[in-house]
C-alpha cells in the first residue's frame with residue numbers, strides 16, 4: 649500500500665472503481681463526473697451531523713408555559729453537550 653494515497657471512488661453510473669485525483673475527475677469507463685457520488689455522501693454526512701442537534705422546534709401557537717419549557721430544554725441540552733465536549737476534551741488531554 650506504499651504511496652497509494654489516492655481515494656477510491658465508485659462510479660455512481662456504471663459501478664467502476666476510479667482513483668479520485670481531483671474534484672473534476674470523470675469515470676474512466678463511462679465519463680460521468682465522479683463528484684456526483686461524493687456530493688451525495690456529503691449530503692448524507694450533513695444529515696447525520698444534523699440529526700445530533702435535537703433542537704425542539706418552538707411553535708408560535710404554543711402556550712407560554714410550553715414555549716418556556718422548550719426553551720429550557722434547548723438550553724439544558726446545550727449545556728449538557730458542552731459538558732460532554734469538555735469531558736471528551738479532558739479524556740484526550742489525559743492526566744498530566
Ligand SMILES: [Zn+2]
Pocket residue numbers: 659660661662663664675676677678679680
Ligand atoms: Zn462510470
